[in-house]
Amino acid sequence: MGFSGTGDVPGDxxxxxxxxxxxxxxxxxxxxxxxxxxxxxxxxxxxxxVGIAGPLTVExxxxxxxxxxxxxxxxxxxxxxxxxxxxxxxxxxxxVLRRTSEAFSGRGxxxxxxxxxxxxxxxxxxxFIPDPDVPTDEDRPNPLIVITARAGKAMFxxxxxxxxxxxxxxxxxxxxxxxxTGRTKLRFVALVSQLEYVGLNAVGIVALLCFLVGVVxxxxxSLQLERFGAAILTVNLVGVSVLREIGVLLTAIIVxxxxxxxxxxxxxxxxxxxxxxxLETLGLSPVDVLVIPRLxxxxxxLPILVFIGDIAGLAGGAMISVLTLDLTIQQFLTQLRGAxxxxxxxxGMLKAPVFAYVIAVVGCHQGLKVSGSxxxxxxxxxKAVVESIFxxxxxxxxxxxxxxxxxx
Amino acid sequence: MAAMTDESFSGDVASQPAIRLRGIRxxxxxxxxxxxxxxxxxxxxxxxxxxGSGTGKSVLLRTIIGLQIPAAGxxxxxxxxxxxxxxxxxxxxxxxxxxxxxxxxxxxxxLTVAQNIxxxxxxxxxxxxxxxxxxxxxxxxxxxxxxxxxxxxxxQLSGGMRKRASLARALALDPQVVFLDExxxxxxxxxxxxFDMLIRDLQSSLNLTVVMVTHDLDSLVAICDRIAVLLDKQxxxxxxxxxxxNPHPWIQxxxxxxxxxxxxxxPGLKG
Numbered sequence: 001m002g003f004s005g006t007g008d009v010p011g012d013x014x015x016x017x018x019x020x021x022x023x024x025x026x027x028x029x030x031x032x033x034x035x036x037x038x039x040x041x042x043x044x045x046x047x048x049x050v051g052i053a054g055p056l057t058v059e060x061x062x063x064x065x066x067x068x069x070x071x072x073x074x075x076x077x078x079x080x081x082x083x084x085x086x087x088x089x090x091x092x093x094x095x096v097l098r099r100t101s102e103a104f105s106g107r108g109x110x111x112x113x114x115x116x117x118x119x120x121x122x123x124x125x126x127x128f129i130p131d132p133d134v135p136t137d138e139d140r141p142n143p144l145i146v147i148t149a150r151a152g153k154a155m156f157x158x159x160x161x162x163x164x165x166x167x168x169x170x171x172x173x174x175x176x177x178x179x180x181t182g183r184t185k186l187r188f189v190a191l192v193s194q195l196e197y198v199g200l201n202a203v204g205i206v207a208l209l210c211f212l213v214g215v216v217x218x219x220x221x222s223l224q225l226e227r228f229g230a231a232i233l234t235v236n237l238v239g240v241s242v243l244r245e246i247g248v249l250l251t252a253i254i255v256x257x258x259x260x261x262x263x264x265x266x267x268x269x270x271x272x273x274x275x276x277x278x279l280e281t282l283g284l285s286p287v288d289v290l291v292i293p294r295l296x297x298x299x300x301x302l303p304i305l306v307f308i309g310d311i312a313g314l315a316g317g318a319m320i321s322v323l324t325l326d327l328t329i330q331q332f333l334t335q336l337r338g339a340x341x342x343x344x345x346x347x348g349m350l351k352a353p354v355f356a357y358v359i360a361v362v363g364c365h366q367g368l369k370v371s372g373s374x375x376x377x378x379x380x381x382x383k384a385v386v387e388s389i390f391x392x393x394x395x396x397x398x399x400x401x402x403x404x405x406x407x408x
Numbered sequence: 409m410a411a412m413t414d415e416s417f418s419g420d421v422a423s424q425p426a427i428r429l430r431g432i433r434x435x436x437x438x439x440x441x442x443x444x445x446x447x448x449x450x451x452x453x454x455x456x457x458x459x460g461s462g463t464g465k466s467v468l469l470r471t472i473i474g475l476q477i478p479a480a481g482x483x484x485x486x487x488x489x490x491x492x493x494x495x496x497x498x499x500x501x502x503x504x505x506x507x508x509x510x511x512x513x514x515x516x517x518x519l520t521v522a523q524n525i526x527x528x529x530x531x532x533x534x535x536x537x538x539x540x541x542x543x544x545x546x547x548x549x550x551x552x553x554x555x556x557x558x559x560x561x562x563x564q565l566s567g568g569m570r571k572r573a574s575l576a577r578a579l580a581l582d583p584q585v586v587f588l589d590e591x592x593x594x595x596x597x598x599x600x601x602x603f604d605m606l607i608r609d610l611q612s613s614l615n616l617t618v619v620m621v622t623h624d625l626d627s628l629v630a631i632c633d634r635i636a637v638l639l640d641k642q643x644x645x646x647x648x649x650x651x652x653x654n655p656h657p658w659i660q661x662x663x664x665x666x667x668x669x670x671x672x673x674x675p676g677l678k679g
Binding site for chain 2: 057058059061062063065066090091092095096099122123125126127128129130371372373374375376
């Protein structure tokens with residue numbers, strides 16, 4: 001034997017002599033794994049000797065990995081891997097042995113593996129990776145290219161989302177027309193249950209939030225307007241902004257977060273469980289069964305919720321006016337009647353069904369796009385909320401311009 | 409070899425059972441699943457676990473690996489005693505010497521196959537990144553997946569490939585004992601028999617002890633050394649020949665039903 005396992009390895013060539021004892025504390029019960037593993041690399045007369053003693057398992061492989069990688073950088077004439085004192089071998093150890101030996105043989109250097117116990121040979125045979133050119137985590141491409149590619153991909157994705165959504169929008173129109181012409185039947189029970197969920201159950205939160213926003217608006221407005229001695233105009237501020245914008249926008253955002261996300265999660269979970277596929281094999285259209293009742297329910301519920309939100313917002317404004325501006329309710333109402341006309345209320349209410357349609361279509365569309373995994377449901381739900389709020393706000397801006405142009 | 413001071417090691421380590429269960433009792437409410445259950449799993453054997461629905465096959469596996477705490481009894485895993493009946497659990501270190509393949513794979517859906525296999529290695533710590541990646545690719549090759557499966561997500565794989573990926577993850581840290589919960593369920597006969605061969609092959613080259621719950625009679629015949637039948641809240645263990653001769657009516661029905669006969673008649677296999 002050229003060297004002893006844990007003994008000192010003499011070496012006149014100081015940089016070729018590396019001796020690394022490794023102690024293991026993995027699995028005390030395993031006597032074989034409790035002894036030290038040592039690696040010695042010596043070079044003499046063009047022959048590199050790699051001696052391994054002790055158990056060559058994942059623990060040892062992990063600790064000695066760097067030394068093994070360092071060792072293969074040498075270019076000797078001949079390599080001898082002395083594995084006679086390897087007492088245990090697992091697949092990690094076998095891989096390191098094989099990788100080391102192939103790194104030399106791949107460069108045309110003669111490699112000899114000495115003394116490996118025959119019981120380990122089957123494992124060594126198994127330890128290989130067929131295609132070492134598979135890109136590793138380390139091979140990251142140029143970050144600039146990655147960013148550019150990502151931006152480009154995002155643009156394409158956005159265009160695809162737009163196209164898909166438009167297509168789905170068309171599909172719901174076709175389904176609605178089929179419903180109107182009596183070719184399909186309205187699922188009344190589903191509609192009522194959705195109405196309860198998206199309408200009735202949302203009344204409390206919508207009313208409360210709109211009331212609070214009305215309070216804040218009136219309070220902040222009165223503080224500013226008082227400086228001009230125009231505190232009474234607080235009523236105009238609250239009236240116009242709540243009826244035209246705040247009521248409908250706030251309600252739509254609450255409903256998108258509350259019901260649009262629920263649509264995606266419900267339909268998406270059905271998709272994961274293949275319930276949607278089952279519907280189709282029964283000859284039922286998922287759009288008719290799942291989407292249309294939700295769409296109609298929201299179409300009915302959102303305008304009602306907006307109306308409730310409007311009232312609550314005005315009530316909040318009225319409360320602050322009474323408390324801080326010393327107005328009576330009567331005076332508040334008179335001022336309000338002078339400040340707003342029908343179209344301030346009308347424009348808000350006109351927007352509600354449009355927003356309802358957008359929220360329902362986006363929510364259901366994302367739900368039907370769920371694929372395979374549980375992770376996908378979460379991802380699509382987030383996407384549905386973000387997308388529907390985004391579209392609602394963009395549409396709201398377009399409406400504002402449109403109404404200003406036609407003068408109402 | 410290090411000096412062996414502990415008395416329990418003075419015997420031949422290899423002849424000790426890998427797993428020894430004594431007096432295990434599992435109950436859910438008033439429903440008793442296991443009572444006074446004893447079981448020995450020998451090192452290096454493939455043990456099949458069979459039993460009718462609701463006899464607690466999966467519960468038995470979960471009890472051994474510590475996912476289910478039994479009401480009473482003790483467990484000895486690779487020579488380490490666990491007073492399971494008193495709520496003691498196997499240590500993390502001990503659990504690291506076991507691999508479990510769940511029925512539907514239970515791969516982490518947000519990670520790629522390679523990352524799934526690297527997950528236990530990361531948890532273990534101390535393994536260089538590049539080596540982890542290489543070992544993941546090695547395991548992928550060992551279980552017969554193509555190299556390009558490494559960077560795919562579980563949802564992009566077929567059912568059979570997911571099972572192989574799950575097996576690769578179970579083997580990530582070269583465990584001594586591997587538990588397989590219905591490894592061939594849901595696979596076509598060709599895929600199932602390939603998977604059987606894969607288990608046999610890995611078992612001999614990695615020197616594994618395998619405990620598998622299965623209903624696949626072909627698997628039982630082809631790769632199991634012994635079979636444990638869950639009956640009347642206990643287990644009856646024996647080789648196929650011994651069990652075929654067992655007079656218990658359920659065993660008789662199981663091993664003499666039309667499906668069993670078909671499995672035995674496969675050429676090259678002796679019943």
